[in-house]
Amino acid sequence: MNPMDLSAAELAARVRSGEMTPAQVGGAARARVAERNPALNAMTVLNPALEDEAADVAARLAAGEDLPLAGVPVVIKDNIWVRGLPVTQGSRLFADFVAPEDAQAVLRLRAAGAMILGIATCSEFACKGVTNTPLQGKTRNPVDPGLTTGGSSGGPVAAVAAGMAPLALGTDAGGSSRRPPAHTGLYGFKPTQDLVPYGPGFEEPVDGISVICPISRTLEDIALAMSVLCDLPPGTPIPGPYAWSADFGLGQRLDADVAAAFDTFVRCLETQRFGMTEAAPEWQGLNGGSVMALQHAGLARLFGAAWQEDPSVFDPDLAVQIETGLGLEDASVADAKSASARMGAILNGFLDRFGLVVVPTTPCPAWPVDQLAPQEIGGQPCAPRDHAAFTPQANHAGCPALTIPFARTHAGLPIGLQIIAARGRDADLLATARTITAAMAPKEHERAT
Structure with a gap:
């Protein structure tokens, strides 16, 4: 069996038992990306240090460390910092940005023995319901490449659904790591706000609503990831009705x-x-549209000056959002804040x-x-x-x-x-x-x- 067809829990167990080595798993992951990514455009970059990470995991296991994610390749969304890798938010503005440090969530994955396979696509600034950017192109659905994965976590779900990795990290400020998994047959979990540490990383258009989310093919892997990301213990079923x-x-x-x-x-x-x-x-009378002014205003605050200098730099759909935000009156933003509360x-x-x-x-x-x-x-x-x-x-x-x-x-x-x-x-x-x-x-x- 190809290691990439295993769940994260099964894969880690085989690595811990010595049945597979981290290097073998890393090689299988790279081969699966080479085989399937060209048709899907899920990955923006592969981690050039993957072999070094595999060697480090092997050494830690040999030293007796207990690693719940030993040798598990993980894909990271293109708006979460991974030290030394290009992380672009799907934007030409950040085409040359290299993350100076790991997000805390990434550090916790590494501490548990996970290996960072690479970065996966997202819509520009994670603010669009499909994963399609001028910088990275269109990400396609593994179930049917003629269809979208949704957004904004389109790359992570495409990579996991296509068997490039058993686990991914996405972000979710309005459903970005729930709707794409739903469109690709996966599990996606949005935790309680601030349960999983969010930064260090990019500034968010809307403070206090985005979270980092595990995405996987099994519910067991969601629970495993959450135990690593925030020490989440086993729970008890909520009684009905x-x-x-x-x-x-x-x-x-x-x-x-x-x-x-x-x-x-x-x-x-x-x-x-x-x-x-x-x-x-x-x-x-409240719905998703009641709070969209917060996103538009936040995008205008962060990128309005760059848009005014050169609108062509942006995804046209994001340019519309930025322009809308620049035209908002303070009362409209206040109304959206009230609607959010x-x-x-x-x-x-x-x-x-x-x-x-x-x-x-x-x-x-x-x-x-x-x-x-x-x-x-x-x-x-x-x-x-x-x-x-x-x-x-x-x-x-x-x-x-x-x-x-x-x-x-x-x-x-x-x-x-x-x-x-x-x-x-x-x-x-x-x-x-x-x-x-x-x-x-x-x-x-x-x-x-």
Whole structure:
């Protein structure tokens, strides 16, 4: 078996036992990238020091160190600092930037024996729902290269889904490490705000909502990564009843296959005697658009001067956001800040009542790679951000959210299920996800009916 087809937990166990060496694993990872990356454009750079890192892990194991991620290749999103590697945020402005130090999360991966395979693509400044930049080009979906991975963590999910590495780090300020995993059949976990250290690194357009997220092919690997990133202990399943909502109280339409799969999921859990209650927060008119002015204003603050000097440097879609931000009045930004606080308070209050809520991760599967957004959802024309309707709320509430692969459309495209829990209940959320996935009938979560 190719080592890259193993989970991170299985791979680390074989390296610790001596069945495989870190050098063998590193070689397999490089070969898999050479084989599959040209068709997908997931990786921006391979780590030239990978062999040295493999030798270091081997020496540490020989010295008796206990390394939970021994020899596991990890891919890092192109906005998280990795010392000595080019990290560009997908932007021509940072085309020559080399990270001066590791982000704390990267240091913790290294301390656990992980090897940094390289850097994976992201949309410019991680502020776009597809991974397509003038600097790095288009990243394609391994399930169907004619489709997008979504964004902004498109490169990390493409690399993991294509078997280039079993584990990746992404970031998430509005769903960027939940929606792309949903589009590629992966797990993506957004932790409680500040549970995993974020810097040192680039300044964020919006403070206090972005988190570093593990992305993997198994739930076990998510838990393993979280134990390394923040010493997260095993949790206890959250008792029911569980709230569920097909539209998260937003009136958002779903594609027919998504709606059918979600209905099947709810019926499956009801059959398994899970307490399921249809309920959703009362958003008081708030949605993802209510807070977008914060991103636009933040981009204008960080890059407005460079845009005014030369707009052609930027991704045209980001240039529109920057220009919009420059035109915002203070009152509009203040309104968006108020909306953020209210959105977070509403969701946190709801989770105080129910413990967790289950919703689709996205209302639709992946769409053509040349499009910024799907043209239709549920058979009707949709707005550009409708595909992201269900994810930003958890960021503004600061609470944990997990996407799990639970179904496929009739065309074979992955669909994600999102489970959101109260702040600080990250371990319990992962434990609950285990019970939910174990209870799902073997075939009911594979294909929409």
